Amino acid sequence: MFSRFSSILSYLTQLASALGLDEVYSELLPADKVEKVEQLIQNKPEKEKLAFVGDGINDAPVLRRADIGIAMGAMEAADVVLMDDDPLQISKAIKISRKCLGIVYQNIVVAIGVKLACLVLVALGFANMWLAVFADVGVMIIAVLNAIRALFVKNL
Secondary structure (H helix, E strand, C coil): CHHHHHHHHHHHHHHHHHHCCCCCCCCCCHHHHHHHHHHHHHHCCCCCCCEEEECCHHHHHHHHHCCEEEEECCCCCCCEEECCCCCCHHHHHHHHHHHHHHHHHHHHHHHHHHHHHHHHHHHHCCCCHHHHHHHHHHHHHHHHHHHHHHHHCCCC
16 A cells, blocks of 8 residues: 555656656645645745645535646636646636637727727718617627637647
């Protein structure tokens, strides 16, 4: 039993050095995890975020306390939920979220731009209320079609 435990710790140490991590904490009880996260949050720079990845129901308190809680499996306490136990899915989730955020910004800019253009045209007397209604519906359709692009994220 001890040799298996020492081989797991050895594997974690090798993994941490391969990833370039300075510190690794393992074999912590749930209360110890919350205490360690509290300590890390106090010592981190103001603009940095602390993420915690957990896979069990015992991780709910620390997932809520971390800036970003990532759960592997359905958990209501997490900010991000990965539906399988593969940690490599975290990078995939980040890429998908960046793509979605870009699409949201595009939709906001197009919607505000079209509404401002309609407002100016109506104020100058070149358009009526029907143009504004058609523009609003048109922007909604364009936004939905643009949002569909999030389903096809490449290079994951």
